[in-house]
Amino acid sequence: VMAYTSNTNPVEVANAISEQRSNDEICTKLLLPRMKLLRFPFGISDDVSGRKPWVSLQTIHLSHNLLKVLPEDFYLLTNLVELRLDHNKLASLNYRLSRLVRLKTLNLHCNELTKLPPEVGGLRSATLITLDQNHIRVLPFQICALTRLMQLSLKDNAEMVQPPQNLAARGGTREGVEDIVEFLTRFHRAGLAEFNYTLDICGFELTVLPDVRSVPTSRAIHLSKNKLQLLGEHEFWDHQKAIHHSLTSLSIAHNRFAAFPLILTQLLTLKELDLSYNKIVDIPAELLSLTGLTNLVADGNPLSSPTIHVVHDGVEIYKIRGSEHHPKLMGCYAKTDLRHHARNVYSLAGVNFRAFLFFHASAPPERRTPGLQAARGFPETLGESWCIGPDIDKPSSSWLRVPDGALRPSGITSAWRERATPDPLPAGWQEGWEVPHPNAATGRLVRRPAIRVAGLGVWEYLSRVRETRLARDEVKKMRREMDANDSRLMQAAGLVTGETRMETRGKARARIKAAEAKILLDVSMLSMTLFPPEIVDSSIRLVRMDDNAIATIAPSLFRLPITLFSAHHNNLSVLPSAIGRLTALVSLNLSFNFLSELPSSISRLLSLRTLLLASNHLEEAPLAIAALPILRALDLSTNPIKRLPPQFSALVDLEYLFFTAAALSSLDPPDDPRGAHNLRNVDKNVVPGMEDKARPATGLGGMGRLLALDLDLNRLAHVPASLVVATDLGSLTLSRNRLSTLEELKVGLAKAKRLETLDVSKNTISLVPSSLAFLPALTSVDLSVNHLTDFPIGFTFCPQLRSLILRKNYIPTIPAEVGGLTELTTLEISHNLLRYVSADIHGCTALETLNLAHNVLRALPPSYGFASEILGRLTKLKRLDVSHNRLETLPADITSCHHIRYLSIEGNPFDLAPPLRAALVPPLGTLYISANRAQGMRAIGRKAPANSLLSFALEPPEAPP
Numbered sequence: 001v002m003a004y005t006s007n008t009n010p011v012e013v014a015n016a017i018s019e020q021r022s023n024d025e026i027c028t029k030l031l032l033p034r035m036k037l038l039r040f041p042f043g044i045s046d047d048v049s050g051r052k053p054w055v056s057l058q059t060i061h062l063s064h065n066l067l068k069v070l071p072e073d074f075y076l077l078t079n080l081v082e083l084r085l086d087h088n089k090l091a092s093l094n095y096r097l098s099r100l101v102r103l104k105t106l107n108l109h110c111n112e113l114t115k116l117p118p119e120v121g122g123l124r125s126a127t128l129i130t131l132d133q134n135h136i137r138v139l140p141f142q143i144c145a146l147t148r149l150m151q152l153s154l155k156d157n158a159e160m161v162q163p164p165q166n167l168a169a170r171g172g173t174r175e176g177v178e179d180i181v182e183f184l185t186r187f188h189r190a191g192l193a194e195f196n197y198t199l200d201i202c203g204f205e206l207t208v209l210p211d212v213r214s215v216p217t218s219r220a221i222h223l224s225k226n227k228l229q230l231l232g233e234h235e236f237w238d239h240q241k242a243i244h245h246s247l248t249s250l251s252i253a254h255n256r257f258a259a260f261p262l263i264l265t266q267l268l269t270l271k272e273l274d275l276s277y278n279k280i281v282d283i284p285a286e287l288l289s290l291t292g293l294t295n296l297v298a299d300g301n302p303l304s305s306p307t308i309h310v311v312h313d314g315v316e317i318y319k320i321r322g323s324e325h326h327p328k329l330m331g332c333y334a335k336t337d338l339r340h341h342a343r344n345v346y347s348l349a350g351v352n353f354r355a356f357l358f359f360h361a362s363a364p365p366e367r368r369t370p371g372l373q374a375a376r377g378f379p380e381t382l383g384e385s386w387c388i389g390p391d392i393d394k395p396s397s398s399w400l401r402v403p404d405g406a407l408r409p410s411g412i413t414s415a416w417r418e419r420a421t422p423d424p425l426p427a428g429w430q431e432g433w434e435v436p437h438p439n440a441a442t443g444r445l446v447r448r449p450a451i452r453v454a455g456l457g458v459w460e461y462l463s464r465v466r467e468t469r470l471a472r473d474e475v476k477k478m479r480r481e482m483d484a485n486d487s488r489l490m491q492a493a494g495l496v497t498g499e500t501r502m503e504t505r506g507k508a509r510a511r512i513k514a515a516e517a518k519i520l521l522d523v524s525m526l527s528m529t530l531f532p533p534e535i536v537d538s539s540i541r542l543v544r545m546d547d548n549a550i551a552t553i554a555p556s557l558f559r560l561p562i563t564l565f566s567a568h569h570n571n572l573s574v575l576p577s578a579i580g581r582l583t584a585l586v587s588l589n590l591s592f593n594f595l596s597e598l599p600s601s602i603s604r605l606l607s608l609r610t611l612l613l614a615s616n617h618l619e620e621a622p623l624a625i626a627a628l629p630i631l632r633a634l635d636l637s638t639n640p641i642k643r644l645p646p647q648f649s650a651l652v653d654l655e656y657l658f659f660t661a662a663a664l665s666s667l668d669p670p671d672d673p674r675g676a677h678n679l680r681n682v683d684k685n686v687v688p689g690m691e692d693k694a695r696p697a698t699g700l701g702g703m704g705r706l707l708a709l710d711l712d713l714n715r716l717a718h719v720p721a722s723l724v725v726a727t728d729l730g731s732l733t734l735s736r737n738r739l740s741t742l743e744e745l746k747v748g749l750a751k752a753k754r755l756e757t758l759d760v761s762k763n764t765i766s767l768v769p770s771s772l773a774f775l776p777a778l779t780s781v782d783l784s785v786n787h788l789t790d791f792p793i794g795f796t797f798c799p800q801l802r803s804l805i806l807r808k809n810y811i812p813t814i815p816a817e818v819g820g821l822t823e824l825t826t827l828e829i830s831h832n833l834l835r836y837v838s839a840d841i842h843g844c845t846a847l848e849t850l851n852l853a854h855n856v857l858r859a860l861p862p863s864y865g866f867a868s869e870i871l872g873r874l875t876k877l878k879r880l881d882v883s884h885n886r887l888e889t890l891p892a893d894i895t896s897c898h899h900i901r902y903l904s905i906e907g908n909p910f911d912l913a914p915p916l917r918a919a920l921v922p923p924l925g926t927l928y929i930s931a932n933r934a935q936g937m938r939a940i941g942r943k944a945p946a947n948s949l950l951s952f953a954l955e956p957p958e959a960p961p
Contacts, residue, residue: 017041029059033084037065040074055079063087063107075099086110086130098122109133109153121145131157138162138211141188144181152177162187164208166227179204190215197246198222220249224274228252231261245269253277253297265289276300282534283458285466296458305532306461306523464522465535471519472539475512482508517541517563524548524566531557545570546589558582568592568612580604591615591635603627614638614658626650637661637710649701657706660733661713667700667720700725712736712759723748731757735782739763750774761785761805768792776800784808784828793817802846807831819843830854830881837861842873849879853904857885872896883907 013035032041040062059082067088075096082105090111098119106123109132116131121142123129129146130153137159143152154160154168163183170176183204190199197219199212206226212218231252247267251274258279264270265286270293277300287293482505489501519539523531524546531545533554542564543557551571558578565582568591575590580601588605591614598613603624611625614637621636626647634651637660644659644667700706706726713736721744723729729752739760746769749755757780765786771794772778778798784807795801796817803826811832818827819840826849834855841847841861860882861870871877872893877900882890884907894900 013037013041027056029061030057031059031061032065033061034064037062037067039067039069040071058082060084070094072096078102081105083107093117093120095119101125104128106130116140116143118142124148127151129153133157135159138214139180139184141184144184144188149177149181150174152180154180161208162210162214164204164206164210166207167204183210187215190218190221196220202226202251217246219246221247222249222251223255224251224253226255228255229257231257231263248272250274260284260287262286268292271295273297281305283462285462285469288459288462288466304530305465305534306458306526306528461523461526468519468521468535468537468540471515472537475515475519475539478508478512478515482512520544529571530554533557536560563587563607565589575599575602577601583607586610588612598622598624600624606630609633611635614660621645621648623647629653632656634658644700646701649703652702653705654703655705655707657703657708658710659714660710664711664714664716666716666718667711668722704728707731709733719744719748721747724751727751727753729755731755733757733759735759735761735763737763739765740787741765741767743767743769745769745772746774753777756780758782769794771797773797779803779823781805791815791818796820799823802826804828807851812836814838814841816840822846825849825876827851839870842870845873846876847874848876848899850874850877851879851881852885853881853883855885857882857887859887859889860891875899878902880904 013032016032016035017030030041055077056079057077058079060077060080061082061084063084064087067085067090069090069092070085072094075094076099078099078101080100080103083100083103084105084107086107087110090108090113092113093108093116095117096119097117098121100123102125103123104125105128106126107128107130109130111134113131113134113136115136116139118140119142120140121144123146125148126146127148128151129149130151132153132155134157136154136157139154139162143149151173152171154163154171157165157168160168163180167176167179167183171180183201186200187210189195190197197217199215199218199220200222201210202222203225206223206228209223209228209231212221247269249272250264250267250270251272252261253274253276255278257275258281260275260280260283262284264273265284266289268290270290272295273290273293274297276297280298280301281303282305283298283303485508486501486505489496489504516539518541520542521535521537521540522542522544523535524544526548528545528548528550530552531550531554533556536554536556538560540560541562543560543562544564544566546566547569549571550567551573553567553572553576555576555578558576558581560582561584562582563584564587565585566587566589568589570593572590572593572595575595575598577599578601579599580603582605585605585608587610588608589610589612591612593616595613595616596618598618601624602622605628607630608628609630609632611628611631611633612635613622614635616639618636618639618641621641621644623645625631625634626645628651630653631651632653633656634654635656635658637658639662641659641662641664643664700720700722702725704725704727706729708731709723709726709729710731710733712733716734716737716739719734719739719742723732724747729749732749732752732755740763742760742765752775754777755775756777758775758778759780759782761782762785765783766788768783768788775798777800778795779800780803781795781798781801782803782805783792784805786809788806788809788811791811791814792806793815795804799820800823801821802823804821804824805826806829808831809829811829811834813836814829814834816838817840818824818838819842821844823846824844825846827844827847828849828851830851830853832855834852834857837852837857837860839861870893871891874897877897879902880894880897880900881902881904883904887905887908888910890905894903
């Protein structure tokens with residue numbers, strides 16, 4: 001007995017054993033607690049004493065002893081039902097533990113166990129196992145085979161990771177045991193192909209991430225609906241730093257993460273990441289390292305950098321740009337939504353009405369509904385296409401259709417333009433046509449490359465933020481290098497003069513200043529509703545937040561020394577007065593918002609040179625603008641402003657003024673007393689300090705440096721006489737007004753010797769001055785859509801004129817005076833009443849485009865007999881359009897126009913005769929002719945009905961037999 005115990009009175013142990021053997025003839029119990037035993041007692045399981053083992057033992061109570069190991073023959077006690085070995089020093093259990101098949105209660109708490117053998121799964125009868133206060137880290141999966149287990153106590157195992165401690169703490173109940181078993185079962189399945197290598201441990205309320213290194217082959221890990229707050233490096237990496245090379249999907253949704261786990265940026269194979277419903281505020285730029293990520297979900301987070309709307313845009317953003325002819329009109333972009341009837345649907349954002357870009361597959365003829373049969377522009381056979389329209393269930397109401405269903409949205413080359421009302425296109429609309437809206441000022445559909453992939457949602461945001469930070473760090477690096485170089489020069493004071501050192505430092509400062517001026521923060525087109533203040537940095541000089549849905553500007557932005565601020569196409573309705581703090585601001589763009597007024601503090605922006613306020617709700621021109629002394633460009637277009645305040649005469653340095661689509665009826669000061677009274681009332685609201693400049697002599701006052709003035713779509717009935725002050729004017733737009741005569745140009749533009757562009761289209765002009773020699777620099781004139789009944793001879797006195805547009809008038813003839821325009825390159829007189837073209841047109845030797853379509857011409861010169869060669873002298877002619885006239889033939893000298901590449905003769909009562917075809921081919925080479933289908937022409941491209949208008953290529957004449 002002395003060999004088995006450290007007790008000072010070993011007789012006590014011997015007596016206890018003898019007493020139990022004498023009282024229990026069958027020997028079913030052995031109770032030796034608190035005996036300080038060092039090993040299993042002598043004479044119980046060995047035959048040293050000459051006695052056989054007690055194989056009938058059912059209960060053994062050896063708690064509160066000093067046992068470190070159990071002998072191998074202990075596991076021969078297969079009749080054991082209860083085994084209490086708690087409060088000992090056991091470090092391990094033998095694999096023969098599985099022989100105790102009748103064991104129901106196993107108490108092993110308060111020992112030094114570090115693991116359980118997998119053979120613990122052989123204890124099929126076990127209902128209670130206590131493993132509290134040990135050093136167990138991982139439970140074996142085989143414990144899941146204990147189907148009768150009611151309690152599995154695992155408390156106070158400080159190193160427990162599988163299952164996690166908070167899950168292990170619930171093992172004292174039947175429900176807790178079931179959770180532990182389910183957890184271990186899912187871990188085991190994660191390595192099996194039949195379960196798609198997916199580790200799903202959602203809903204266990206875990207506070208610590210288990211060791212997922214035990215399932216290195218898992219392709220998807222779902223950790224949602226737990227209580228995780230941190231992800232450590234040891235959960236994903238082993239000691240050799242071998243990462244999960246197969247992991248493609250990870251979900252940590254519905255947890256308690258307050259920050260983005262940076263360890264995730266090292267999981268380079270990730271394609272899907274779900275961060276939704278946490279407390280994440282910022283997504284770091286390090287996420288850009290996950291180049292294969294295609295799906296990022298972050299709903300339910302208080303994101304501010306980027307905002308949740310940026311994340312909602314998904315992976316791809318398709319930008320739909322505006323027409324180059326209408327750059328001020330709003331573009332839009334599409335964000336993915338795949339939940340509508342399993343079809344690809346993109347909701348167009350940034351427009352003022354409901355619109356979608358959606359995929360449409362038309363039904364075959366036998367299954368097509370009557371509604372689809374009447375769909376305009378859709379094929380009569382089975383086909384696929386992308387459509388843009390207000391209703392994804394009614395393709396017939398689409399505004400735009402792009403064929404080829406296999407086409408990705410990023411490859412679409414047709415354009416979408418904003419329109420005031422989403423009316424369907426008129427019948428007969430085809431791709432490639434310009435279809436003006438009834439209200440032409442609002443917009444139009446234009447065929448041009450329009451949709452481009454603008455970015456990757458969050459990727460685009462993070463990339464821009466990273467570029468800003470890299471630029472800032474580069475400036476800091478330049479400063480450190482300057483200081484280090486300066487220190488070296490000071491140490492070499494004997495070799496370098498002070499002037500050289502100051503010159504070197506001055507050059508370095510200039511480079512740093514130039515680099516600082518280019519630090520840009522661009523968060524445009526990211527569908528943001530809030531500007532994230534977290535990304536604001538004092539080094540930022542340029543800020544762009546265009547094409548978003550921002551309604552308020554972060555106050556921290558007004559503390560930056562920025563020089564450019566652009567926020568067009570947003571939801572701004574109020575501009576904070578704090579904008580007056582941006583005293584270094586040079587350019588401010590607030591177009592396409594909902595501003596109804598500007599704060600008076602705008603007058604403190606004394607460095608401002610460009611101010612763009614187009615398409616807002618301003619009913620009056622803000623008087624605070626008049627206090628900006630060096631303003632160069634001002635855009636107040638598409639605002640219901642009825643008059644130009646006289647205070648604006650103080651803008652003496654203004655060079656560009658845009659008042660398109662306003663409500664101006666005059667720029668000149670009123671002559672009647674009532675008008676003067678109105679001006680006096682306005683003077684009461686003059687900005688302080690501007691009293692002396694409040695009453696100009698004319699409407700444009702002192703704007704003598706104007707270079708461009710745009711007054712398109714107003715209510716002007718007369719050419720403003722106050723234009724006389726704009727002696728440097730180079731471009732004047734007066735289109736879509738109410739002008740009836742241009743005689744007033746003699747007064748308004750009498751001193752405009754540098755005027756180059758004049759646009760007075762879409763008026764009711766019927767009278768033009770007989771001479772416009774006072775405009776010697778004029779190069780482009782647009783008089784289309786007016787009421788001219790005679791060719792405007794006055795423009796023939798402008799020797800530099802290169803473009804003359806006279807479409808849609810009532811001009812009957814082209815007079816001989818046109819021959820004096822030797823620099824003219826474009827002459828368009830389509831849709832008139834032309835009956836005669838003077839032979840003197842041959843004097844326009846620089847002519848490249850001649851459009852005479854839709855007139856009543858019966859012949860072209862030299863058929864009149866005045867000259868033997870007229871068109872032949874136009875050697876630079878590239879495009880000739882004489883379609884829809886009454887021509888019976890073409891002049892033979894057209895073959896001398898060697899540069900012509902486009903000839904339109906459709907809608908005339910003749911076919912191209914073979915002799916003329918034979919004459920055209922050799923000198924002209926490749927020639928495209930738009931004509932009625934005629935013999936000897938082959939269609940380019942696909943086959944079409946016989947009555948359609950196509951482009952044809954001339955075939956060389958057949959050789960004679």
